[in-house]
Amino acid sequence: MKLSIIYPYRNRDILRVQKSLKSLQSQTNKNFEVYFVNYGSDAIYTNQIESLLKNFEFVKYSYLYTLFQPWNKSKAINSVLKNLETGCFFVADIDMIFHSTFIEKALRLSKTNEAWYFQVGFLGEGESKTSKKFEDYNIKFKSNKGATGLTLCPVKAAKRIRGFDEFYHFWGGEDTDFHIRLKNSGCIVKYFDEELLMLHQWHEIYRNRESANLTANLQISGIVQFNHYYLEQTARDKKAVVNNDVWGETQSKEQFEKLVEYSNTTSKKISSSCVKIDYFLFHELPNLKPGIYNFKITADQKNISLKATLKNVLKKSKYSYYSLKDINDKLLFHLITFYRNNPYYYRVSKDLKSITFVINKL
Structure with a gap:
């Protein structure tokens, strides 16, 4: 079985992407493929990322024409998920540095009706600018069960609930929402913290960029709070299936x-x-x-x-x-x-x- 890794991306610096993909290049198990989804990045980032990805033969690249629309991680993921047929997929983050045995251990965990999410070690700003062996990085702190991103999931289980909820735009809630609905559909969701298999490169917290004033970069005041209230209603209503028949599609x-x-x-x-x-x-x-x-x-x-x-x-x-x-x-x-x-x-x-x-x- 091959593991499909989905990277949603928009307007992020190239060096952190390069560091993440290089950590996959050195995996002990090569039975994986990467789907790199460029969700309408500006031309300067798109040109750089397309040039970089030529160096990684395991990457399948797609560009979505959403340049003048707000960020939607769910649609980026679903654009790949809807076309996968069998096996498991993993939702990655371009900030991740993977342990060399990550693929090997993720494939061992992969089962028909079980999803897993992973503990992550967070690096400080200075440490993130260095290049070291995985074991040599100084970790600032570790995530806990409340951090629900970075999910390994059976394709069929995800398709059964029509993937990630595309209502969520900007930031906040879509990962936890996905876990809640997986559980509501009968899928078992487990947390892996037996050992640290991923490190997170430092970046500014996105919600800190929210401005009370109008900006050329698309924003909605209070969207994080609204997304979390929407998430609470999903849990209350015991929702499983979301989206409509055109889930995972964006404009051509x-x-x-x-x-x-x-x-x-x-x-x-x-x-x-x-x-x-x-x-x-x-x-x-x-x-x-x-x-x-x-x-x-x-x-x-x-x-x-x-x-x-x-x-x-x-x-x-x-x-x-x-x-x-x-x-x-x-x-x-x-x-x-x-x-x-x-x-x-x-x-x-x-x-x-x-x-x-x-x-x-x-």
Whole structure:
């Protein structure tokens, strides 16, 4: 039996990827294959990663056309999982450094109805910049049972519940959700801490990058907390199967290019007045007929004038206004909840004064 290893990737530095793949290159058991999924990285990272991966013959590479969409680890994993037929797969992390016997021991653990996740040794920032033998690294601390990433799972068991839940965007919850639903479907989930088989290279905690202000990098304020609340409901409802029949699919190259082309055409302008944004989200958008639509949302100048602010406070203004940050969060929440299976393009301008949104309503 061959072990399939899935690496979800987006916009991460090349050196840590190289270190991770080199640790696989020196495995005592070579009976594995790597599926490296580039989830719409920027061109500079894509060029570097594609050049690097040529040095590793065991890697099968795919690029998903999700450049102008938020990160979705679940879809990246599912894009590979849905096409696997038999055996087991392992969800890797490009920060991992593997012990030389990892593949050998993972294959021994592989069983029809058992999934495993592993204890990890975390390296400090300085130690992560060094290159040593696995045994020579100084470990800062070890993970516990609460860290549920890095899962070894039978393909059939994962397909039975339609893989990872694609509702989860950005960060937080999808790994634990997967374990909960595996257990609900009758699969046994076990924790391996008999010995340390993986080390984690240091990086900044992603949620620390969250900003209260609008940024060109796609964000939603409070998304981590929302994802964890969603996870609590999954556990409460004893959910097993998620997603719909098109799970594991993303927009094609042709669809992506069409969206980019439409983003440069004349758009329908929408101001930031609350009533107009609410009308767009709750009436216009859900009632669009099939086709491609281009919208541009800008901050109404009245919204930022002192006179308008005073009118709003005194309730003499006909309209009140959302900030572009508020609109960004509302619109992105709508997209990931209701329209994530539609091809779409979402971009905040570099000057942070407008949002361009193109959707192919199916």
